[in-house]
Amino acid sequence: MLKKFTYTTKTRLEMIDVTADVAQAVSDFGVNYGLVYVFSPHTAAAVTVMEATDPNLKKDLNHALSKLFPYKDPDYTHLGNNADAHLKVATLGAGQTLIIDNGHIILGEWQGIYLCELDGPRQREIYIKVAQGM
Amino acid sequence: MLKKFTYTTKTRLEMIDVTADVAQAVSDFGVNYGLVYVFSPHTAAAVTVMEATDPNLKKDLNHALSKLFPYKDPDYTHLGNNADAHLKVATLGAGQTLIIDNGHIILGEWQGIYLCELDGPRQREIYIKVAQGM
Amino acid sequence: MLKKFTYTTKTRLEMIDVTADVAQAVSDFGVNYGLVYVFSPHTAAAVTVMEATDPNLKKDLNHALSKLFPYKDPDYTHLGNNADAHLKVATLGAGQTLIIDNGHIILGEWQGIYLCELDGPRQREIYIKVAQGM
Numbered sequence: 583m584l585k586k587f588t589y590t591t592k593t594r595l596e597m598i599d600v601t602a603d604v605a606q607a608v609s610d611f612g613v614n615y616g617l618v619y620v621f622s623p624h625t626a627a628a629v630t631v632m633e634a635t636d637p638n639l640k641k642d643l644n645h646a647l648s649k650l651f652p653y654k655d656p657d658y659t660h661l662g663n664n665a666d667a668h669l670k671v672a673t674l675g676a677g678q679t680l681i682i683d684n685g686h687i688i689l690g691e692w693q694g695i696y697l698c699e700l701d702g703p704r705q706r707e708i709y710i711k712v713a714q715g716m
Numbered sequence: 717m718l719k720k721f722t723y724t725t726k727t728r729l730e731m732i733d734v735t736a737d738v739a740q741a742v743s744d745f746g747v748n749y750g751l752v753y754v755f756s757p758h759t760a761a762a763v764t765v766m767e768a769t770d771p772n773l774k775k776d777l778n779h780a781l782s783k784l785f786p787y788k789d790p791d792y793t794h795l796g797n798n799a800d801a802h803l804k805v806a807t808l809g810a811g812q813t814l815i816i817d818n819g820h821i822i823l824g825e826w827q828g829i830y831l832c833e834l835d836g837p838r839q840r841e842i843y844i845k846v847a848q849g850m
Numbered sequence: 851m852l853k854k855f856t857y858t859t860k861t862r863l864e865m866i867d868v869t870a871d872v873a874q875a876v877s878d879f880g881v882n883y884g885l886v887y888v889f890s891p892h893t894a895a896a897v898t899v900m901e902a903t904d905p906n907l908k909k910d911l912n913h914a915l916s917k918l919f920p921y922k923d924p925d926y927t928h929l930g931n932n933a934d935a936h937l938k939v940a941t942l943g944a945g946q947t948l949i950i951d952n953g954h955i956i957l958g959e960w961q962g963i964y965l966c967e968l969d970g971p972r973q974r975e976i977y978i979k980v981a982q983g984m
Contacts, residue, residue, distance in 0.1 A: 583883070583984055584949070584951045584956070611984065613983075613984070615717070615845070616845070616847050616981075616983075617751065617753050617845060617847045617885065617981065619885050619947050619949060621947075621948070621949050621956065622958075623956060623957065623958030623959075623961065624958055624961075625900060625901035625958060625960045625961055626901075630806045631805075631809075631810040631811070632759060632802055632805050632806045632810070633759035633760075633802040633805075636794055636795055636796075638792075638793040638794045638795065639794050639799065639802055639803075641793055642791075642792045642793055642794050642799050642802075642803065643802075643803055643806055645791060646784075646785055646789075646791075646803050650784060650914075650918060651914055655914075657910075657913060657914075658906075658910045659906040659909050659910055660904055660906045660907050660910050661904055661906065662904075665907065665910050668900055668901040668907055668910075668911075669907075669910065669911055669914050671899075671900050671901075672898045672900045672911055672942055673807055673941055673942070674806055674807070675809060675899075675943060675946075676899040676900070676946070676961070677899070677946075677947060677948075678809075678810070678811075679753050679755075679811055679813055679947060680755070680811075681718070681753060681755050681843055681845040682845075683718045683843075683845065688718070688755065688757065688843055689757065690756075690757030690758055690759060691757075692759045693757065693758075693759055693810070709949055709951075709956055711883070711884070711885060711949040711950075711951065711956075711983055712983050712984065713750075713751065713847035713848075713849075713884050713885045713981035713982060713983040714847060714848060714981075714982060714983060714984070715747075715750075715845055715846050715847040715848060715981075716717055716745065716747070716846070716848070749851070749979070750979070750981050751885065751887050751979060751981045764940045765939075765943075765944040765945070766893060766936055766937075766939050766940045766944070767893035767894075767936040767939075770928055770929055770930075772926075772927040772928045772929065773928050773933065773936055773937075775927050776925075776926045776927055776928050776933050776936075776937065777936075777937055777940055779925060780918075780919055780923075780925075780937050784918060807941055808940055808941070809943060812943075812944070812945075813887050813889075813945055813947055814889070814945075815852070815887060815889050815977055815979040816979075817852045817977075817979065822852070822889065822891065822977055822979075823891065824890075824891030824892055824893060825891075826893045827891065827892075827893055827944070847884075847885065847981035847982075847983075848981060848982060849881075849884075849979055849980050849981045849982060850851055850879065850881070850980065850982070
C-alpha cells in the first residue's frame with residue numbers, strides 16, 4: 583500500500599502543511615508502532631519538519647534559503663533556471679521520517695510537516711509509506 | 717514502546733552527544749536488524765549525525781550556521797527571537813535514522829549522534845523508535 | 851543482512867550516483883514493501899537524493915556548498931583541514947531513506963541517490979538496510 587496526496591501550488595516558493603494528510607495516511611495503514619516516511623518524488627520540492635504555527639516562518643525560510651542559493655545565480659551551470667531549487671532540496675531533504683506510537687504520529691506542540699514548493703507553480707505529490715516497529 | 721531521554725542544556729547553542737543513549741535504547745528494544753530513528757520534538761533543537769571526536773567541531777558548526785542564519789537578523793518576520801533556530805532545524809533535520817545490524821547501531825569510527833540545542837538553555841527530549849528489518 | 855558497496859573517489863569533491871547499487875540491494879533483500887536506508891559511515895561523505903540527470907548540478911552543488919562552508923576557512927577551530935567537509939555532511943545528511951513499493955525503490959523521473967565525497971580522494975562505503983512495511 584502506497585499513499586499519495588496531490589497538491590497544486592500557486593507561486594514559485596510555497597510551503598504546504600501536509601501534517602493532517604500524513605496523519606490520515608497513518609490511520610489508513612492501521613500501523614500502531616513504527617516509522618512513517620513522507621517523500622517528495624520531485625527534484626524541486628522538499629519535505630521538512632519544522633515550526634508550523636507562525637506562518638511568518640514560511641517567509642523567513644524561503645527568504646533565508648534564497649540568500650544562500652540565489653535564484654538565477656550566474657554561477658550556476660545547470661541548464662534551466664531552477665538550479666537553486668535543486669540545491670535547496672539537497673539542503674532540506676527530499677523526505678522526512680516520523681515516529682508512529684500508539685497509532686499516532688509523534689510531533690511536538692509547535693511542529694508540522696511541510697511540503698516545500700521551490701519552483702512552482704506546479705502540481706506536486708507526496709508518497710507515504712510505513713515500516714512496522716513495536 | 718517509545719524510548720525517551722531528557723537533557724538540560726546550559727547555553728543558547730549546545731551540542732549533546734546522545735550516541736550512548738541511542739545505543740542503550742536499541743539494546744532495550746531488543747531488535748537485532750532494522751532501523752532506529754532519533755527524533756527531536758522541538759522546533760529549536762535538531763538531531764545530526766556527524767564527526768563527534770573533535771569537540772572543536774561543535775563550535776565550528778554553530779559558528780558556520782550562525783553566519784548562514786544570523787541570530788536576530790532584522791529580515792526575519794517571525795514573532796520571537798528564535799527564527800534562526802527554526803531555520804537551522806530545517807537545515808540539520810529534526811531527526812536522524814541509523815542502521816541496526818547484529819543488535820548494534822552502525823556508526824563509522826569518528827561518527828556520533830548529536831542533539832543540537834539551538835535556542836537554550838532549556839529542557840529537551842529525544843524520542844527513539846525502531847522498525848524491524850532483516 | 852547488511853549490504854555494502856565500496857567506491858574509490860578521485861578528487862576532493864565528487865558525487866557518485868549510487869542509485870543502481872541501492873536498487874540491486876533492495877532486490878537482494880527481497881523486501882517488496884517498506885523502507886530502505888542508505889548510510890555513509892564517513893564523517894566527510896554524505897548521501898543525498900536530488901536531481902541526477904544534469905551532471906552540471908554536481909558542480910553547482912559543490913560550488914554553492916563551498917561558498918557556505920569554505921575550504922580552510924581561518925575561522926574553523928577543527929584540527930585538520932576538513933572542517934568544511936564535516937559541516938557539509940551535517941547539512942546534506944549522513945544518510946537518506948527511500949520507499950520500497952512493489953519490490954522497487956520509488957524515485958521521481960529526475961531523481962537519483964548520490965554519495966557525496968567531500969574530502970577525497972578516498973575509499974568510501976555505503977551501508978544499506980531495509981525495514982519491512984506493507
